[in-house]
Amino acid sequence: MPKITQLSQLDLNKTYSYADYLTWHFNEAVELIKGKIMLMSPAPNVKHQAISGNLHGLCYPFFRHKQCRLFASPFDVRLYDRKKSILANQDIYTVIQPDLCVICHPDILDKQGCNGAPDWVIEILSKGNSAREMNIKYDLYQESGVTEYWLVYPEQQAIHQFVLDEQGRYQLRKMAAEGFITPTLFPELAIELAEVFETWAED
Numbered sequence: 625m626p627k628i629t630q631l632s633q634l635d636l637n638k639t640y641s642y643a644d645y646l647t648w649h650f651n652e653a654v655e656l657i658k659g660k661i662m663l664m665s666p667a668p669n670v671k672h673q674a675i676s677g678n679l680h681g682l683c684y685p686f687f688r689h690k691q692c693r694l695f696a697s698p699f700d701v702r703l704y705d706r707k708k709s710i711l712a713n714q715d716i717y718t719v720i721q722p723d724l725c726v727i728c729h730p731d732i733l734d735k736q737g738c739n740g741a742p743d744w745v746i747e748i749l750s751k752g753n754s755a756r757e758m759n760i761k762y763d764l765y766q767e768s769g770v771t772e773y774w775l776v777y778p779e780q781q782a783i784h785q786f787v788l789d790e791q792g793r794y795q796l797r798k799m800a801a802e803g804f805i806t807p808t809l810f811p812e813l814a815i816e817l818a819e820v821f822e823t824w825a826e827d
Contacts, residue, residue: 636661642702642716646736653698657760659717671778672748674823676723679746679776682820683724686813692728692743697721700737701745706769706792710739718764723748723776726809741768744809748776762786766794772809781821 628634628648639659648654653664668676680696687694703718704711710732716739725742727733732740745765749758758775765773766788773786773794782801786794787808798805804814 631661634661639717641714642719643713645719646713653721655721656717656719657764662760664721668748668750671823672750675748675776675778675820678820678822679724679748679815682815683726683813686810687726691730692726692810693733694724694726695738697723699725701725701742702737702739703741703764703768705767706741718768720761720764722746741765741770743770744772744774744807745770746774746776748778750778762794766792772807774807776820778821781817783817783820 629650631650631652631654634640634648640656640661641659642656645654645656655662655664676696680694683694698721700719701722702711702716703720704716722742722745724746725738726744727738728743729740732738747761762773769788769792771788775784775786777783780801782799783805784796785798785800785805785808787797789795797808800817802817804816806814
């Protein structure tokens, strides 16, 4: 197999596995969604990165000495139907890079990232990725069994909190635009929205 050093060497209509993904050596950032290459948006703007940094800073002290671990993008997360056991690279067709995620099961962590569903995922929306985050990734996280999923809206300075119900479907738990928001999984962690959205950056 020839070494892949440019995105143009790939057929965007072809189905690829995570094993293929690991052989690619080009500068463009991509995710793999059910075998199809999805180009990621250009580098996030300052506001996006500031919010991500704020969330990481607010959450990190809570998780520092716990089994559950906090990771920030770029960090490969391989997803598949929750009914399946851990899969080999050649059998995995979805790999994404959430803005932030928390993983409480050490057995799904390896040197490449996370092989299975994180417990909590946070995605920060931007003008270039809103449709994908709200539709494609929502379905992926639900199907793979991500227990809690937060969508962060920088422009509205709001967070929507989704939690899986007993039937494995997301229910909107809270739409927060002020005050505090608390993960269902970690009720001791109260996050103040004013601190999340504290940023001097303009569009």
